[in-house]
Amino acid sequence: MAVAAVLAFHGGFGWASGGYLGVSVFFTLSGFLITRLLLAEHERTGRIDLVRFATRRARRLLPASCACVAAILLATQLGAFDEVANLRRDLFGAVSQLANWAQLTSGRSYAEIFAAGASPVEHFWSLAIEEQFYLVWPLAFALVWARRSPAVRLRLAVAAFALLAVVPAVVARVWSADAAYLSTPARLAELFAGVVLAMVLQHRQVPAWLAWVAPAALVVFVALTVLTPSGHGWAYQGGLPLFALLSAALVAGLQVDGPAQRLLARRPLVAVGAVSYGLYVFHWPIFLLADAHPLGLHGGPLFLAKCVASGSAAVISYWLLERPIRRRAPRPRTTFAPAFGAIAVLVLAAAAIAPGPAPALGHVEASTAEKARIEPLPAGAPGLGTGPVPARPVRILVVGDSTGEVMGAGLVEWAAAHPSLAQVDVEALPACGLVTGGHYLDFLDQYRKACDERLEALPGDYERLHPDVVVVVIAAADTWDRRWGDGPGLRPTDPTYRTHIEDGYRTFFDAAVDADVPHVVWLRPAQIGTEPKYADPSFGDGGQALVQRTVEAAVERHPGRVEVLDFRSWFEGTAYPHDQAIRPDGVHLIPEVAARVATDWFGPNLVRIALR
Known part of the structure; x- marks a missing residue:
């Protein structure tokens, strides 16, 4: 039995x-x-x-x-x-x-x-x-x-x-x-x-x-x-x-x-x-x-x-x-x-x-990262221009969770191969969304403190790097069960959790715009799981929809400065979603595919947005 x-x-x-x-x-x-x-x-x-x-x-x-x-x-x-x-x-x-x-x-x-x-x-x-x-x-x-x-x-x-x-x-x-x-x-x-x-x-x-x-x-x-x-x-x-x-x-x-x-x-x-x-x-x-x-x-x-x-x-x-x-x-x-x-x-x-540990998510060779990193912007540096090719490399800062690490690594590979188009720094961390505080209910809670510290450091990153585009890549870090204080574990659709999402996202987008970041891009995440029955619950219980509505509210508050790049729709139009080989865990792209996505779609779209 x-x-x-x-x-x-x-x-x-x-x-x-x-x-x-x-x-x-x-x-x-x-x-x-x-x-x-x-x-x-x-x-x-x-x-x-x-x-x-x-x-x-x-x-x-x-x-x-x-x-x-x-x-x-x-x-x-x-x-x-x-x-x-x-x-x-x-x-x-x-x-x-x-x-x-x-x-x-x-x-x-x-x-x-x-x-x-x-x-x-x-x-x-x-x-x-x-x-x-x-x-x-x-x-x-x-x-x-x-x-x-x-x-x-x-x-x-x-x-x-x-x-x-x-x-x-x-x-x-x-x-x-x-x-x-x-x-x-x-x-x-x-x-x-x-x-x-x-x-x-x-x-x-x-x-x-x-x-x-x-x-x-x-x-x-x-x-x-x-x-x-x-x-x-x-x-x-x-x-x-x-x-x-x-x-x-x-x-x-x-x-x-x-x-x-x-x-x-x-x-x-x-x-x-x-x-x-x-x-x-x-x-x-x-x-x-x-x-x-x-x-x-x-x-x-x-x-x-x-x-x-x-x-x-x-x-x-x-x-x-x-x-x-x-x-x-x-x-x-x-x-x-x-x-x-x-x-x-x-x-x-x-x-x-038996194989030992796999490389860490988002791993990039040091020499490649060095080629792609954002260089100090000299005084009197030209603007990007408005043509199809930027007058200088587009400066891209990637933030978010482990999917941000992986997608960011793909962008780094692409930028290293196209140094005249872009420079990329990745400041994503595992399990790091835009909602601060609280505690996850599983092993991922070990990353909460580092995530909050990373978010607090972002204004300094804006001042130091002068990014043309800040792109946010988060799959589910802001929709996992979480509790605040001594309260019970909550789903994102709970009113208390919803308030934390709205506050966290408003704070992030408003701060980036106030710091004169020209473009803040939200990457709409692809559904987690190579089969619908294995998808993260937030894709079915309204959690992801709530996050998307919160992002759209930021787009309305800051027209022309905040926008959504719909990775999910593009991704579902390819052969990738149900191919277990390219997303072995149902979440993260393998490095070769992340680099291919950056070359074929992600990188060019970020350059296009920066040149508007």
């Missing part, structure tokens, strides 16, 4: 936007099963054999995950996954059981999982949290819980769950929404919901009426799978511990005979459950490969083919690898030496085969 929800979510179906909640069910079920094993072992032997426990977990989990990483390395050697920004880092995180932390420090949001260039081990974050829990919880149980009476154990577990339940909301507030989703401390409450359930049910007869709780919980789970948004919302703001209570109710209800237990006990579902771990491990890289090479399939048939391929890989792994290893006697010597050996081989192979 849980893995089916995840498959539907990763299949990109809009009706399964909350399918990632299946992972939360998996966490709670794991906490329940592992604790039940620990309780049974302690009752049977009076102690917890930590080495034997680790041996069993390694035999259960490592074969499939190592095989998956090996298959990914083979596919990489054959040319797959070449669009991943830093596959080497991702694979190191996967084999070291630190994938969630690797992803958190990568600068990539989990909400971007459907963007082109997604990592084939993106889903290993949840396996990493499981492994980290398996390392810590048995030791904590042996040292703290095992020495207490069952009643004291339960009270300690309930207290631990209550304490851990507030962690995700705190992490979301002081760190980011992504950290509330991906960090280990923020997900422990879901695991501990299963721990509490195992202790509650120890030596207790499960009441028969719980059989009817499971169907109700199952219905609520399905409803939340359909209604919960992807990439934002309550699951990213601290609400998952409450969902864990629903998962615990579902697991409890399945402990007694009833309609839900009988449904899930059917042979096909039991068979899927037996290979569910391998199905989860193998499915995501297979989904990515199928998307890259769909063989003429799309929609439902493509999803079915993905599931068949993933199921086949899981079955093969189960019968030829996982089951034979698990059936052997769990001796530490014959487990850990091969396990560490396999991990070492995979690390060395990843270092040799």
Whole structure:
């Protein structure tokens, strides 16, 4: 059930936007099963054999995950996954059981999982949290819980769950929404919901009426799978511990005979459950490969083919690898030496085969940037003139977010090749729009302070550079969820957020005009995503439309000084929008195409505007 929800979510179906909640069910079920094993072992032997426990977990989990990483390395050697920004880092995180932390420090949001260039081990974050829990919880149980009476154990577990339940909301507030989703401390409450359930049910007869709780919980789970948004919302703001209570109710209800237990006990579902771990491990890289090479399939048939391929890989792994290893006697010597050996081989192979970090967005060779940079304007320098060719190079200053960095880099390449036409300086920064203050709700908030400082420095740039054109290139930095003060996260269409947009844009455009910048150009952004279903929400909920109306108000206030250059309409008239190769992440053009766009359209249009 849980893995089916995840498959539907990763299949990109809009009706399964909350399918990632299946992972939360998996966490709670794991906490329940592992604790039940620990309780049974302690009752049977009076102690917890930590080495034997680790041996069993390694035999259960490592074969499939190592095989998956090996298959990914083979596919990489054959040319797959070449669009991943830093596959080497991702694979190191996967084999070291630190994938969630690797992803958190990568600068990539989990909400971007459907963007082109997604990592084939993106889903290993949840396996990493499981492994980290398996390392810590048995030791904590042996040292703290095992020495207490069952009643004291339960009270300690309930207290631990209550304490851990507030962690995700705190992490979301002081760190980011992504950290509330991906960090280990923020997900422990879901695991501990299963721990509490195992202790509650120890030596207790499960009441028969719980059989009817499971169907109700199952219905609520399905409803939340359909209604919960992807990439934002309550699951990213601290609400998952409450969902864990629903998962615990579902697991409890399945402990007694009833309609839900009988449904899930059917042979096909039991068979899927037996290979569910391998199905989860193998499915995501297979989904990515199928998307890259769909063989003429799309929609439902493509999803079915993905599931068949993933199921086949899981079955093969189960019968030829996982089951034979698990059936052997769990001796530490014959487990850990091969396990560490396999991990070492995979690390060395990843270092040799997987590509490392990609160049930073907007990277330009120093020699090229030097050729294109804006030179000091000498006293008595001529004006631009009014002819088709400027009397001196047009001085262009680019500001904005990471799309400004990329488009600006294209302009720099063009200007370096046409020094008589233009000189370009780029002062864009990641996640930097024109709206000041507040906090983003994800990892991008790390750029807020630098962005506000960059905006404060712009008047000095105008005085120093004397630009003929200031061009603003922002894709979505001013339409991401943001909060001000202690308030909740807001969408741009919220009245408070709308006021901040209007104030920020009015301040920027008025200041540029007051500084005697001849032309201020707003580049209307292209829609984010190579497919409409992967577009940034602001392109559908009115956020981008609000920004555009605010810019048009500035055009009306400053006719002839502020204008819109409609990149979106031009872009959609080309073959670019649906070509994943030229926008691997669905947002940023690759350098070659950014330079081509600058040469064919962007640069000439800025020169034309400057010569008016």
